[in-house]
Amino acid sequence: MADFYETLGVSRNATDTEIKRAYKKLARKLHPDVAGPGHEDEFKAVNEAYTVLSDPEKKRMYDAGGEQALHGGGFDAAGFGGAFSDIFSSFFGGGAASGPTPRGERGRDRLERITISLKDAVxxxxxxxxxSFAEQCPMCHGEGAAPGTHPTTCDQCGGSGSVRQVTNSLFGRMVSTSPCPKCGGHGTVITTPCPTCNAEGRVRAEKSIPVDIRAGIETGMRIRMSGQGDAGIQGGAPGDLxxxxxxxPDPIFRRAGDDLLAEVTIPMTSAALxxxxxxxTFDGAQKVKIPAGTSSGFVAVLPGLGTGHLRGEGRGDMRIAVVVETPSDLTGEQRKLLRKLAELRGEQATDASMSEENQGFFARLREKFAR
Structure with a gap:
């Protein structure tokens, strides 16, 4: 008597998945439609082994007492139900046809790039x-057939889109289905193609598409326009754009989230007084108050003058960073006034360019190099 495990080429500790995988491999190899005549007995043995080892109860009985323990309950050649029909269907295309394949094919998605100013983003x-886009053919309206004609029912498959092939085997008739070679599985045939699009159902045309760019958009973001890509083939759905x-980048303002940032330089006197x-700003000139005693780093906030929120209402803020400018080209009169101010404030007033100590230092330096 044959060893079912040996027949399938698996060990006695094989899992259900390993048993099924081994069976599918052998059944595909030994099926009469594939291997031809002369392998019927091997094919029958493989199916008999799988019938037992795939059934938990039969497998338990076989493991306990061998084939005798099955009480003659060997392979039933009356039919291939349940798991067998599923497996054979996946191998050989059996089972009921699912109907003709729709003729249309979805159009291609398109990607376009544009550059906008920061003000446009605000x-x-x-x-x-x-x-240039693929547009629906204006003559056949996407059908692919010449005006006044329509696709006709395929005379080879009768409109089903598939053909059946019957093969006689040891276990009866094996039926397989495949796409109809004449109509390509569509069930219809275009006998008179449209002369404008040559049955494709679309043509190339120049096109202008308006795009609404919302406030708050940022670099790298994409806008999807459903159905605005290339038209589909033979009436298929259009792609997306x-x-x-x-x-x-803006020469003055930069962006931080929905806020706008900028710098403004003010004289020392304005900062002090x-x-x-x-x-x-992008909204026109705005007045900004600088408090007395302002130092560099002070930030003035203009609410609601930033970038519009991409999701929701309102806008961010504008933040103006103040830089205090220290004068470096003072006149003699200006120096006197600053020294006077320093005296009034009780500060040590020194003029590095005029102090006697520094003048003496440079005089001694000149004398040293003059020797």
């Missing part, structure tokens, strides 16, 4: 994307 803008945005200055 407020949002509109642009037109121009280019993606717009990738790049924001051009306080002032009101005018600052140019």
């Amino acid at each position: 407020f949002g803008t509109k642009r037109d994307i121009k280019g 993606y717009i990738e945005v790049s924001v051009r 306080g002032a009101e200055i005018s600052v140019d």
Whole structure:
């Protein structure tokens, strides 16, 4: 008597998955439609072994007492139900046909890139994307058949899109299905192609597509426009259009999230006494108050003058960093006034260019090099 484990080429400790994998490999190899005549007995033995080893109860009985323990319950050649029909269907295309394949094919997605200014990102803008796109054929309206005609039912498959092939084997008739070679599985045939698109259902055309760019968009973000890509083949759905945005750097302002950042330089006197200055923004000139005693690093905030929020209402803020300028080209009169101010404030007033100590130092230095 044959050893079922040996027949399938697996060990007695093989898992259910290993047993099934071994069976599928051998059944594919030995099936009469593949191996031809002369392998029927081997094919039957493989199926008999799998019938037992794939059934937990039969496998337990076989492991305990061999084939005799099955009480004659060997392989039933009356049919291949359950797992066998599923396996054979996956091998040889058996089972009911699923119907003809739709003729249309989805169009290609498109990616276009645009560059906008920071001001456009702050407020949002509109642009037109121009280019050559695949558009539905205006003559056949995407069907692919010449005007006045339509695809006709395939006379080889009768419109089913598939053909059946019957093969006689040891266990009866084996039926397999495959796409119809004449219609390609569509069930219909275009006998008179459209002369404009040659049955493709689409043509190339120049196209301009308006794009709404929302406020708050950032570099690298993409806008998806559903159905605005290339038209599909023979009435298939169109692809999508993606717009990738790049924001051009601004010479004055830079962005931090939805806030705008900038710097303004003020004279030392304005910082000391306080002032009101005018600052140019994307919303026009704005007044900014500088408190008395301001030092470099002070940040003035202009609420609501930043970038629009991409999701939601409102805008970020504008933040103006103050840089205090220290004069370096004072006149003699200006130096006197500053020394007077320093005296009034009780500060040590020294003028490095005029102090007697420094003058003496440079005089001694000149004398040394003059020797």
